[in-house]
Structures are given as C-alpha cells and as structure tokens.
Amino acid sequence: MKFFVTSRGDDTSNALQKKIVTYLQEFGLEHNEEEPDIVITVGGDGTLLHAFHHYHNRLNETAFVGIHTGHLGFYADWKPEEVEKLVIHIAKTPFQVVEYPLLEVIVRHLDRPNPERYLALNECTVKTTEGSLVCQMDIKGDMFETFRGDGLCISTPSGSTAYNKALGGAILHPSLASMQVSEMASINNRVYRTVGSPLVLPQHHTCLLTPMNDVALQITIDHVSEVNRRIKSIQCRVAEEQIRFARFRPFPFWKRVKESFIGE
Template sequence: MKFAIVSKGDEKSNTLSEKLKSYLTDFKLEYDEIEPEITISVGGDGTLLSAFQRYRHRLNDTAFVGIHTGHLGFYADWMPDEIEKLVIAIAKTKCRIVEYPLLEVIIYYNNERKEEHYLALNEATIKSVEGTFVIDVEIKDELFERFRGDGLCVSTPSGSTAYNKALGGAIIHPSLESIQIAEMASINNRVFRTIGSPLILPAHHKCIFRPVTHKDFLIGIDHLTFVQKDIQSLQFRVADQKIRFARYKPFPFWSRVRASFIDE
C-alpha cells in the first residue's frame, strides 16, 4: 500500500509525521506523495483541508485519515498517543470507507476567460471587495431573492459544523447529500428584505449567484481566500465526487459533534 503524510508544519506534527513514516515503512508500506492510496493528515482540520485540496484530483483513489496534534479536530479520528495502534491498523487490517458529500463551485466571467471549477470540503464564501455586497440568488433557475449584506456562505453537510455554524446555520448529517446557504449580516428593513434564514438545498437543486453592482469579489474555498475579478456568476451544487475517509475504528458523526462542541 502507498501512503503520504501531510503535516501541519509545527515541531510536534513534524516529529510525529517522521515517526509515522518510519513505522509504516518498517511494515513494508511505500511512501508515495504522488499516488498515495491513503493520505494521513497530522495537525488539525486546516491540515486535512490542505491534504484534501492537494489530492482532490485523486478522490476516487485516495482515502484520508486524520491525527490531531492540537485542539480537537473534527475530521481527525486519532490522538498522538494512538500512533502505534493506527500503524498496526493500517498495516494489518482492512479499513471501512466512509464517503462525505462535497461542494462544486463554478465561477463564470464576463470576459473571454474560461470558467474555473473548484471543490470544497467545508464551504465556499463570497464577499464584496469594497462597498455593499449585492447579489441575486437563483435557485433552480428562478430568482429567489436579492441579497444585501456582508456576504454569503455555501457549505457541505460536514462543513455545516464550521463557519456555517458560526453564522447560525443548521448542523446536517453528511449522509444527506445537500448544500446549505447561510447569510452574513444581511440588511433587512422596510426597503430591503432577505429570507433571513439558512437554506438547505437537495442534491438535484443548483444555486446561482449573479452580481448586481460590483463584479470583483473575495472568494473563499475552504482555507483558501483570493480575489476574483469581473465575475458574471457563480454556480453551486452538490459535487459528483465525494471525499473518502478510511475508518479503522468507529467514530459516528454525532459523536464527533458532541466531542467538538459539548464535551469538556
């Protein structure tokens, strides 16, 4: 079996990564950063997001495992003191594959620039570079509302526990193939009105954002943020691809939620 390791980059994570690499190669597993069958993330959720973006072109061939070396990571099953158990599990047992839905984002431009495609594990966000954020929201090719505010967040079910939750969105189990739209500080008064509530769309619905005033926006795709200019529209839908996690021990979704937000 081929494996790769993505480290957070701090001393603790790097030391653990080197130990993990040594143990796994002792079991005759092959370290391969190009075509890994298993990618091990050592750090926090941000590290796993980095690993996902690095290997998003291999989602059908690569499964992910997380070890958290700082605060409890939502995507991480393993603690640093369990590294020997993880190594034996990877080397000696067959894992259970769990798949989570992803978000597909397509950005179209007004000029002749070709559209760009992205995948998000957690969420995509859109904010105005300057001035009030004004955008038309279409659902199933029909105008739903004209939004005014700070921005919008479109999240996956697993990403519903991240920025979406901070915005007051619902937590959605990843067995439900859906996306969620949450508002950032919407403007609601006698003149302007938005729904003022998160929207959950099923897999067969797509959502399109069409700029009304400005054409330049600050776009976030998981942990990556960049400015995109002269945008014509943005399309969001449940992606055809899914992320695959290698489970070597049970850690149900609601147990993850409780461990991340309730347990002391």
C-alpha cells in the same frame, strides 16, 4: 499499499510524521507522494483541508485519515498517543471507506471564456472588499431573492460545523447529500428583504449567484481566496465527487459534535 504522510509543520507534528513513515515502511508499505492509496495528515482539520485540495484529482483512489496534535477535529480524530495503534490498523486491517459530500463551485468571468471549477470540503464564501454584496440568487433556475448584506456562505454537511455554524446555520449530518446557504448580516427593512434563514438544498438543486453591483468579490473556497471585480456568476451544487475517509473504528458524527461543542 502506498501511503503519504503530511504535517502541519510544527515540531510535534513533524516528529509524529517521521515516526509514522518509519513504522509503515517497516511494515513493508510504500511511501509514495504522487499516488497514495491513503494520506495521513498530522496537525488538525486545516492540515487535512490542504491535503484534500492537493489530491482533489485523486479522490476516487485516495482515502484520508487525520491525527490531531492540537484540539480534536472533525476530520482529524486520532490522538498522538494512538499513533502505534493506527499504524498497525493501516498495515494489517482493511479499512472501511466513509464518503462525505463535497461542494462544486463554478465561477464564470466577464473577461474569460472558460469558467473555473472548484471543490470545497467545508464551504464557499462570497463577500466584497468594499461595501455590501448585492446579488441575485437563483435556485434551480428560478429567481429566489436579491441578497444585500455582508456576504453568503454555502457549506457542505461536514462543513456545517465550521463557518456556517458561526453564522447560525444548522448542523447537518454528512450522510445528507446537500448544501446549506447561510447569510452574513443581511439587510432587511421596508425596501430590502431576504428570507433571513439558512436554506438547505438537496443534491439536484443549484444555487446561482449573480452580482448586481460593481464591486470586487472575494470568493473563498475553504482556505483559498480570490479577489476579482469581473465575476459574472458563481454556481454551487453538490458535487458528483466525494471525499473518502479511511475508518478503522466507529466514531459517530453526533459524538464528535458533542465532544467539540458541548464536552463530556
């Protein structure tokens, strides 16, 4: 089996990275950055997000597992003291694959013929660099509302515990092939009105955002941002691709939610 280990870059993570590479090579596994069957990330959820985007073209062939060297993560759920146990699992045990939904984001430009397609593991956010965001929101091809406010967050179920939760969105189980649209400080008065609640859309629905004022949009896909004034539309839907996590032990999602936000 081919593997690759990536690190957050701090001393603790780098030391664990070297240890894991050495252990797995001693078991006869091949360290291969180009075509890994499994990617082990050492750091936190951000480290795994970076690895996901690096290998977004190999999602059908590559599975991910994360070790956290800081706080417990939703993606990085192994502890540093469990590294030897994890290495033995990887070398000796066929892993179970758990698949989570992803978000497809298609950005169309006014001055470019070809759209750009992105995949998000957590969310896509749309804001402006000046004033309020004003955009028409179409759901499944029908006009739903005109949004006015600071911005919108479109999240995956696994990403619902991140920015979406901070906006008052619901926590969704990753087995639900869906996406959630949450508002950022919408303007609601006698003139302007939005639904005012997060929307959970199923797999076969699309959400199309069309800017209605001449402002520069800041579009963020997980940790990657683009600022552009010439945006025609932003289309979001549940992607056909899924991320594959390598599971060597049960770790129920709701247990993870409890440990992250409530504690023991």
